[in-house]
Amino acid sequence: MKYPAFYTVHIAIQHANVYSRMQRRRTGALHRGATSQQRALRRRTIPPFTDKRAIKSFIRTNEKIRAREIRVIDENGEQLGIMAPFDALKIARERSLDLVEISPNAAPPVCRIQDYGKYLYEKDKSDRAARKKQKVIVIKEVKFSVTVDEHDYQTKKNQAVRFLGEGDKVKASLRFRGRQMAHRDLGYKIVNRLIMDIGAAGIVEFMPRMEGTTLHAIIAPTKKPEPAPVKKTAEAAIEESPAAEA
Incomplete structure (x- = not known):
């Protein structure tokens, strides 16, 4: 018996609906009782593991x-x-x-x-x-404010000098708050004064510059000169020779 075309299409749609319901039930059974993160991990395809170091x-x-x-x-x-x-x-x-x-x-x-x-x-x-032999460079930050008093300034300056003496870089930062942005020249004066007071203890890598509401500069420690080898004089060489001892 040959069925009409519309009846065949109707049967195909019913089969598709049944299959989709079965798939939803199966997915629900897998995800039932799991958190949203666990469900996301189950749905995610994990790429093959590759150890770059190996x-x-x-x-x-x-x-x-x-x-x-x-x-x-x-x-x-x-x-x-x-x-x-x-x-x-x-x-x-x-x-x-x-x-x-x-x-x-x-x-x-x-x-x-x-x-x-x-x-x-x-x-x-x-x-x-x-x-x-590799040396890890550490940047230590010293924070200032526009209203810093003399005692706090000296304390933080001494901290910066100590950090530079230990071989670390120093980031001097000064943050402007609210209406202080209208007096950025005061912040530049404080940071430039710090650079002048540090003197030969450090070298300026980045001059004072603004990033958003923060003014900062980076100071690196100066390289210590390597001690030159001591040259022995002719008299010292004669004194150390075994002939002179004899």
């Missing part, structure tokens, strides 16, 4: 080296020439060592025959030593 520190070794030709250095630092990774890996296996790619961006890549565990240890040790 990608950055990835080092190819042994069979993972994909270049056709590589420049090989042995464990003693001698050049073995350019060869295929298979041949270099064979030499490394004969010496019970690993083939480590130390310069992948070179043409051809540079690989070294060495102990991979020892290489990682030395690399980590050098990275930690480099981090220790």
Whole structure:
């Protein structure tokens, strides 16, 4: 029996409505009893996890080296020439060592025959030593007001000088409130006076300037000159020589 066209469309709409109701019930069962944040997290698609540090520190070794030709250095630092990774890996296996790619961006890549565990240890040790030598620059703020009295000004000036002596930068800030914006020249006088009073203890990195309702300047500590090596005079060298002692 052939049904009319309008009846077929009606049946299709009913099936679609039933399917949508089933989907709503299923979604409600998943979200029932959950907070709005939990529902949002369930609906959100989570991107695949990628550890950028692992990608950055990835080092190819042994069979993972994909270049056709590589420049090989042995464990003693001698050049073995350019060869295929298979041949270099064979030499490394004969010496019970690993083939480590130390310069992948070179043409051809540079690989070294060495102990991979020892290489990682030395690399980590050098990275930690480099981090220790890095100096963290701290900016410490000293706040003023247009109505600051002499005692408070001297106290904050001494704080700024102490911060600079410790090797930190100083941010001198002065905030204008309400009608004080009409007297910005007073704020400039206070900050410029601070710069003059600090003198040789600091160098102005940013001159006083306005940002919104705040006037600020940044002062950096002056670099301490390194002590020059003491040159021994000829007489001192003669006195320290073993012949003079004899």
